[in-house]
Amino acid sequence: MSTSIFGRTILCLGAAASFSFVSPVHGAGDVERGALASRACMACHSFSAGRHLTGPSLAGVWGRRAGSAADFSRYSDALKRSELVWNAQTLDAWLRNPAAVVPGNTMLFDGISQAGTRADLLAYLQAVSEGRVSPPDRRHPNLKLADASRQVAAVRYCGDAYRVVTADGKTSQWWEFNLRFKTDGSADGPSAGKPVIVGTGMQGDRAAIVFSRPEEWSAFIRRECP
Numbered sequence: 001m002s003t004s005i006f007g008r009t010i011l012c013l014g015a016a017a018s019f020s021f022v023s024p025v026h027g028a029g030d031v032e033r034g035a036l037a038s039r040a041c042m043a044c045h046s047f048s049a050g051r052h053l054t055g056p057s058l059a060g061v062w063g064r065r066a067g068s069a070a071d072f073s074r075y076s077d078a079l080k081r082s083e084l085v086w087n088a089q090t091l092d093a094w095l096r097n098p099a100a101v102v103p104g105n106t107m108l109f110d111g112i113s114q115a116g117t118r119a120d121l122l123a124y125l126q127a128v129s130e131g132r133v134s135p136p137d138r139r140h141p142n143l144k145l146a147d148a149s150r151q152v153a154a155v156r157y158c159g160d161a162y163r164v165v166t167a168d169g170k171t172s173q174w175w176e177f178n179l180r181f182k183t184d185g186s187a188d189g190p191s192a193g194k195p196v197i198v199g200t201g202m203q204g205d206r207a208a209i210v211f212s213r214p215e216e217w218s219a220f221i222r223r224e225c226p
């Protein structure tokens with residue numbers, strides 16, 4: 001960004017003068033670089049409102065009290081009790097070393113040592129929160145729309161294997177250790193009683209059957225040999 005040198009000077013002076021107890025903000029970050037850097041967060045966070053993954057949605061995080069995203073139920077007590085409010089200083093410190101800022105938090109992330117990358121991420125987080133950029137919509141495919149080859153009609157267990165019959169009449173076999181059973185109760189999850197099989201492994205030797213609710217598991221999985 002062409003204006004960043006000027007912005008950087010101003011911010012550094014301001015930061016050094018007023019925030020001696022936390023790491024100073026080293027400059028105005030670049031939103032586009034921040035968007036690229038945010039890929040490091042996407043395994044666990046979405047930037048779309050209300051879409052929680054392992055971690056809470058980061059839409060609207062700027063100015064929010066820590067541990068307060070609506071409908072995210074898995075915050076650690078440590079983060080909820082921290083009484084932090086997310087702003088340039090607290091977010092910079094958190095992204096540098098989350099464990100140091102809130103001991104006992106459950107974000108498994110080592111931190112980012114480069115101040116410039118943190119500044120870029122902050123610029124992006126602020127821009128997303130203020131609605132100036134639209135985050136990528138990284139929704140999982142809606143499992144209610146799965147085609148017949150992925151709709152599970154029956155699961156049979158024999159020896160060390162599961163045989164999975166799909167709605168197109170085909171049967172696939174899986175070593176028991178490589179087939180996972182998951183649930184997705186979100187709007188994108190399967191309909192009740194209509195589990196869906198999804199491939200997970202690079203080599204096609206692993207899969208997961210996603211149910212709407214765990215209560216469906218035992219009704220579906222029958223012990224039966226061919």
Ligand code: HEC
Pocket residue numbers: 037038040041042043044045054055056058061065066067068069074075076077078079080086091094095104105106107108109121
């Ligand atoms: C391995 C998963 C994981 C990764 C990667 C990750 N986070 Fe997190 N993040 C979490 C979890 C889980 C929490 C909730 C922590 C808690 O409750 O203690 C969290 C919490 C947060 C919070 C506090 C949100 C709130 O509502 O108070 C922020 C801000 C945050 N993460 C930013 C980021 C950013 C930015 C990145 C990428 C640079 C990132 N995280 C990478 C899992 C992750």
